Amino acid sequence: MTVERFRYDDDIVRKFVWATVIWGMVGMLVGVIIALQLAYWKANLGIPYLTFGRLRPLHTNAVIFAFAGNSIFAGMYYASQRLLKARMYSDVLSRIHFWGWQLIIVSAAITLPLGMTTSKEYAELEWPIDLAITLVWVIMAINYFGTIMKRRERHLYVAIWFFIASIVTVAVLHIFNSLELPVSMTKSYSVYAGVQDALVQWWYGHNAVAFFLTTPFLGLMYYFMPKAANGPIYSYRLSIIHFWSLIFLYIWAGPHHLLYTSLPDWAQTMGMLFSLMLIAPSWGGMINGLLTLRGGWHKLREDPILKFMVVAITFYGMSTFEGPMLSIKSLNKLSHYTDWIISHVHGGALGWNGFLTYGMIYWLIPRLYGRELYSKKLATAHFWMGLLGILIYMLAMYISGLTQGLMWLDFDKDGYLVYPNFVETVAAIIPFYWIRFLGGLLYLSGALVMFYNVMKTISGVKAPADTEAEATPFRPTELKGAFHYRLEAKPVLFTVLTTVAILIGGIVETIPMIAIESNVPSIASVKPYTPLELVGRDIYIREGCNNCHSQMIRPLRAETERYGEYSKSGEFVYDHPFLWGSKRTGPDLHRIGGKYPNLWHLRHMEDPRAIVNDSIMPAYDWLLRDKTNLRDVKAKVRAMSRLGVPYDKETIENAKALAEAQAREIGQNLAESGVADMDDKEITALIAYLQRLGTDIKK
């Protein structure tokens, strides 16, 4: 019956805000660097750790999990404590969450340039880090649900629901997509292969976008937009409908990432239909967010925070409209694998996630430090720099994507490809890569301006004491006697039980699945990789080749003309993980096997421009110097065999010898062509793999 006084944990919010600010600059800087590398390949300085293939995952991970992640946590910790009228459940757990998460980011920043990667997009981190992510995530979940349990406000505001959904779903997605069999501390293989792996990956990949970059940010929008606009959300009822319809629909849209691939037709069409259905709830949310400013549009003129937020919500609307459009098959034919997709995702990331984060930070900093923002003018300058940066970036990528897409599909009147040489389509878009670089640079400069502004704001300020608040405790007295009473009164218990039920259900199903014979139409001539090919494949993964080269020829005339027979799902049954790729900065490699002699590959890897004049591929000359690591080849083959790849006992036992034998063979071939002493170098392993690619079907 008494009013309780307590303090919010503002310190943890400050920590996450700082992490957001700093990692944001780091992630964007890496982005600008790799953007420069595409325009000017020498920008990798010849250092293996700085090549595009290795830095690109670092950029995506840093931006998604470090920048957006910390931003979510900052906003979540700030808003939830106030919405629930309670300090976080445990300060210790909050700090474990914070430092654990930063540790994960640092380890990502170390391992990714070292080439330790699973190759699965947005899930590149190797298994020990995956485990750490799971642990930190569970700790955060406990902390969060604990706070919900001790809340003093009966009603859970819609933002809380968005956070809950994000926490639960991301956990499930992460666990299922990261099921992998370790070979060593730094290497593992996905338990799924080929089409299955692709489906899980994009079910995850899409939902990572949905439940990491959309739902939590919607939670932030539903809290910070009304705060910034000084008025209630346009329609609270609509926000509730928005939430539940997203929850019931989102999980299904994944397959649209795999149109024209080896995925069955019906599954592709289904993914497309559901993506289209998503427009309705997404736009409901956008309209709800924008109309919050009803009657106050004039405030937009002076208030940089509102500028950021309104533009962020507008980009949300644009992206959620463009996304479903891109999942329409006929449009996807043109846009897939091109920079159009890069434009699309950056509209979402820079516009929606970035701008919402900036709006939030400008709103939070004065409140967290008890001092007005140093300069509103600088914040406005940041806004314009950012907006201009995004527009330049996106426009350049649209044109580049459209140019390349049209060039790929272009036939002359005699039925020949107009641009049979892939590099022609690369040379055509280099100017746009420069423009994109400038756009990115502008956006990054905006972030630097914010950093300066924030530093000036807090200079000389001692962080004030935690905000004091008061509220009456909440007791669920209304519910009595019902069977579910105890369960209902405890949302934590309820959610934990549900999650456990889901996990048990999932695991129970996983066991038979691994045993299930693959339903992919099997092609008798498709055989497992030899041990050396396997090692070469791991080098391919290490160097991140899949970031620029696809291995999936779509059943389109332009592609079969250019690359050869289209890819069949049966060809990938031994691909743990799949390496279809999602972007063609270089040509598709699925039918590269046997196309060129071994020496061609060696020369090409040593200096691509020696073979293709306009190539923008980095030189991988270290592959000709570094020795192939065959120490754990046996372990690798055995791991594959455990995952159901049919290696006989002999192959497993003699894996190393077999690999060495094959390496000698290739080395001899190379020596005959004039390059000696390559037997034990990595290049032979890679050549073995490349020469094998896509050849089984021809046997």
Added chain:
Amino acid sequence: MNQPALSPTPSLTETLRVEDDSSVCKHCGSVLGAEQDSPFCCAGCETVFHLIEARGWQEFYRLRDQAGTMNQDRDLDIPSYAYLNSEAYREQFCQERTQQTYGTVWYLDGLHCAACVWLVEKMMRAHEGIGVMDLNFGESRLSFEFDRESDLQKLAEQLAAAGYRVGLRPHGSELPNEGLLRLGICGALAGNIMLMSLPFYTGLSQGPYAAMFAWMAFALVLPLMGYGARPFFAKAWVGLKSGGVNLDMPIAIGLTSAFVLSTVQLVLGNYHELYFDSMGMLVFFLLTGRYVQRMGVRKAMSETAKLLAGMPQLAEVWRNGRWMPVSADQILVGETLRMRAGDVVPLDGILTSETAVLNLHVVTGESHPVYLKREDKVLAGSVNMGGTMRMKASQTVEDSRFARFQTLADSLTRQKNRDQVFERAARWFLPAALSAALLGLFLWWPVSPGQAFSTALTVLIVVCPCALALAVPTARSLALGRASRAGIWIKSLRVFETLPTVDTVVFDKTGVLTEGKPNIVEEKWFTDRPHWLSAAICELESSVHHPLAGMFRERLEVAKGLRQTIDHIEAVEVRPGIGVRGEVDGVRVSVGSLAGLDGFASEPQVQDFMTREAASFPAGVGIVAVLIDGRPGALFAVEDRVGDEVDGSLSALKRRRLDLTVLSGDRPEAVQKVVDDLPLDRGLGGQMPEDKLRYVVARQSERNRFLMMGDGLNDMGAIAAAEVGVTYGGATDAALKFADVVLRTRDLSRIDYLFDLVETTGKAARRGLALSLGYNLIAVSLSLAGLIGPLTAAILMPLSSLSVVGISAWTFREGGS
């Protein structure tokens, strides 16, 4: 204040600016008069401001400035909340939570914006002994727990002083919200069934995945049938048992046959011939229609509930040697009650005071107060206009005349509340749908039995009454929204059907056509000291709390401009039914009716003179005569004024060719005057409540259909019996309870608007129905011809439903406001 630290938000400076601005009130922001030296418009604002300031609640002003609105219509006449501290309150309106704590619900009038919510919550928290608390802004509902010792009276008074008047709501007006759960679950089920069925649309038809999807869809359909569709099956079953036909029957038949057929196909392995997704959509859209309708009703009901929320009066009863506050229903026959000025008499009784002035307006419709003397009968519902009065209870509350009448009205209301559109539609819809399905079966049987079943099922799915079921609710809920914005609350949806049939509009006179308070329309003076006389009349009338007193004071002060002082006044004597007299500054002054003059007049010629003079007054007015020492003093023609807008509003109704009738408990002459002045067809005076009811019922048997608008207990029966009963906020609880439509204010133009709105609603519903019928006819023909299969039918179905919603919205837009 000059710390460099951050102000909570930029708008704090705006607050400061407002404070500095001397021309507006510091609390409510209303504009101050030039001569006012205080920074507040009234003492109430000042008090609340200091309260807020003293507690550091400036956040209130920040929020208020954001919202830009302010509660300015504060009624400063704070009612007595003594009842809230009584045992009776705890028994009747509270639930015991623990031994020491109770839970209760209040309804707050005057919540405008976030600032109001914030302030009320703060005031609640700051109050001793208040526990868990929840304020629902949309429904103006404040539920909380409190300690036995907590002083609720004080809390309510504080809230009222801040502008939030506390009311309690009569029981039984809560609507459970189970529909939302069913709707949500069915939405999820339907969505997932659709998912499981999508592969079949996109080309999958056989194989293990097909089996998996099909069986999962089946698993999802089970809860849909068992839980989601239960209301339809239940209603269809009820209809079947009672031998009637209703719209739920074709739904039930369609669902059942689709389920059975699909299950058979599932077992046979024909996975592409399943209709589970159609079933999901069907149930979901039907439930949506019902939910939309219920939401509209709920909204309308909560609006009316706000009006209905009041504060039960405690009567003071002499028990155990002292005056005790007792709730009305616990007063025993024979007990003595004490009523203060303004109290409503809770039950029938006998007056034990010497005299009393009562207003019977709500009981009988009489516009003039009635003077009673000892042993006179006092009726429940009348209002004490005089000083403190005592009476002895002769009936319990339930047995009081109006309680019995209320029971009668209750049964009348129940009789007329039946949803007829659907019943009518179902009568032809079911046979039509079934025969079409059978036709399909027969037509295609020779081709193949499988094709025949498929066709029959397609027909059953395409004729799904979704669109049909949506057309009416959508139109109505749109109408409810518009009505609500226009200050009309439609309590009973039946109005949409009955209003177009209405041919006669019946009005109560007092308080409906007229303002319900007397006015001086003409006056004659026969003295050279009119100032002094005016003051004397005021003093005399004031001393007996005569309702005319206020009117006299206002009128005379304006007319004479000067305030005349009276030195002393004594020997005041009230003559019930006649008037009042007394010695003012040593002169005998009497004020009373012309008819009662002989009781006061010293000479008969004075009476003749006054009667002659009064003859020039307009007919139908009441006459008040004033004598000075038995000689003519002044004459006043008093009339209950007709509202300004009434003439225009009635003319508008007249243009609709409606018969307009007045039924009033007032004197026939007064009624006749109104009939003469206004475009009314007829008027009957001296109508007792039973007479009004009898009039309506008798004419109904002659096939007249009524809209009755009244505001008092005396209209209750007629309101209940009429096809459409209308009243307005501020009317008696009884009238509010039985009315189908409640207007926010006594504004007759709203009735014309209501007719318009119902017409538009009918048009929207008809268009929707036509659309859905057209769709049905075409779709049935196509499916009979075998041109579309069940899958196409399932896609068409939601489209037709959506277009019905669209056309409804479009009709309203087209119809303007």
Added chain:
Amino acid sequence: MGILWILVPLALLLSASAGGAYWWAWRNRQFEDMETPALRVLFEDAKPGNSLLVDEEKHERMRNHDC
């Protein structure tokens, strides 16, 4: 494609848990008030003052004031 044997039921399970959450929310009357929560968000936690002290004199004036 055997992965569908996991993915589809898993997605269904997620949907079911969302359904469960929806049911929980309904049971806890989370949907009852669709307006006030949107307003409550706007409240800032001001420094709590001596809010439990009641100024008797002002209450008296409040009760008896007239305009």
